[in-house]
Amino acid sequence: MTITDTRPAGAATEARWITAPTTSAEWIDRAHEVAAILAVDAVARDRATEAPHEEVTLLKESGLVTILGPAEFGGGGQTWETAYQVIRAVAAADGSIGQLLGYHLLWFWAARLVGTKEQIAAVEQAATENTWFFGGAVNPRDNDVEITDEGDTIVYNGAKTFSTGSRVSDVTVLEGVLAGTDTHVFAIVPSNSEGLTFHDDWDNIGQRRTESGSVTIDHVRTDWSSAAGFANKAFEPRVYNTLNVPIIQLVFVNFYLGIARGALETAADYTRTTTRAWLHSTVDNALDEPYIIDLYGDLTAKLWAAEALADAVAVEQQRIHENAWTVTEHERGEHEVRVAAAKARATEVALEITSGIFEGLGARATASSHGFDRFWRNVRTHTLHDPVAYKRREVGRHVLTGELPQPTWYS
Structure with missing residues (x-):
């Protein structure tokens, strides 16, 4: 498939944008x-x-x-x-x-x-x-990729079930553990590196075009100088190293809410132009149907609330980014609780909106040509990434006992 070109005739070979935004x-x-x-x-x-x-x-x-x-x-x-x-x-x-x-x-x-x-x-x-596009082969649910030290180079061997971005990436982030130690090492390698094989086996009901299939890592070599955070083969840890989870979880929050907004706006357009009032109602136009009005009002209010929480948590996170070299474990933990709350709310709201819109559309909107199901399929697929109940648990334990989540691959 190709992306439909909406530019005027004769402009197909020209850049879509001449200047870059500044604000x-x-x-x-x-x-x-x-x-x-x-x-x-x-x-x-x-x-x-x-x-x-x-x-x-x-x-x-x-x-x-x-x-x-x-x-x-x-x-x-x-x-x-x-x-x-x-x-x-x-x-x-x-x-x-x-x-x-x-x-x-x-x-x-x-x-x-x-x-x-x-x-x-x-x-x-x-x-x-070089406008690199990044992929990552860092699925923590799989066995660790093994790294061997060969003097000036390190060699990665293993496999990962998921590698989002795989075949469309320019570079890939690898992560593994040095053999005989518990030392994790991240490195960026070209995606066309010898021994890095991306498999075309992503076949899920949603997020179909994320290139999230499996990858085999067979003797992929890189210099020790590429080992992130290492100097003379020694790693100097800091709290900010663990912020990858709050960042990626807030990424999840925002594309869930984006999908939900897309579903709601696309559904509203259909309702305005196509949906009919129920034959037993007292109105002639779907836009006057009280149940449809209530539905859109309810779903919109929930979306606005979830977006507001996500935006507030992003502001809080920015303060941590600005103090990356001095952030404390307590500051990191409190922020993770807020991210967990936003993740729980975004998950529930996005699932409700992407399934609930059908009540305002009508049976004819289930025709596959309209593709309204894609919004729910996308949200349902990715929200299973890690159980939302564990996000609520982080919030609940903090409220009841003051406990802060310890950094893990998922918290």
Whole structure:
């Protein structure tokens, strides 16, 4: 499938955008422009099985892949507050591409999380100037990838069930454990590295175009200098190293809410133009049907509340980013509780909206040509990433006992 080109005739070979945004509001507007392009044939592309190379090209052309990159290297120089809004806007049109963008931005930030200051500078310059698109092979539910130390190089061996971004990525973040130790090592390698094999086996009901299939890692080599956060083969830990979970969980929150908003707005358009009032009602127009009015009012209020919580938590997280080298365990733990609350609420609201819209659409809207089911399939698929009950538990234990969650792969 191809992304429908909405540009005027004769402009197909020209760049869609000539200048880059400079403010947060302009970047969010740019994301909505991207979303409008993706929305045109979103239903058809959801049914396709091709890797989303054109969608990634669109993200690169728009500048969204380097929104967090330093401005001096051509990046957007924006904060995570803006990035989350951008993810939400893109996901409203296409949940798969919203997820790809969100995961990419986390891995783009990986050097900041665990790298040395020298590595951070080098990686962010290279990633921004070359518009790298990141994938990651870091599924913690699988066995650890084993790393062997071969002097100046380290060698990764193993496999991962999921590797979001795989075939459409330029670089891939690998993670494994040094043989005979409990030392975890992250490194960024080219996605076309010898021994790195992405398998075309992602066949799930939702988020169909996220390139999240399995990967085999067979003697993938990289220099010790690529080992994030290591100097002379020794790692110097800091609390900020553990912020990858709050960041990615808030990525989840925002593309869930983006999908929910896309579902609600698309459904409202259909209701305005197509839905009919029930034959036993006392009105002639669906827009005057009291049950439909109540439905949209209820779902919209819930969405607004969840979005407001997500935005507030993003503001709190930004303060941690600004104090990355001094953040305390207590500050990190309190923030994780807030992220957990936002994740629990976003999950429940997104599932309710993406299934509930059908009450305001009518039976004819279940025709596969409309593709309304894609919103629910996308949310239902990804919200199983980690059980939402455990997020509520983090919040509940903190409220009752003051306990703060300890950093794990999921908290």
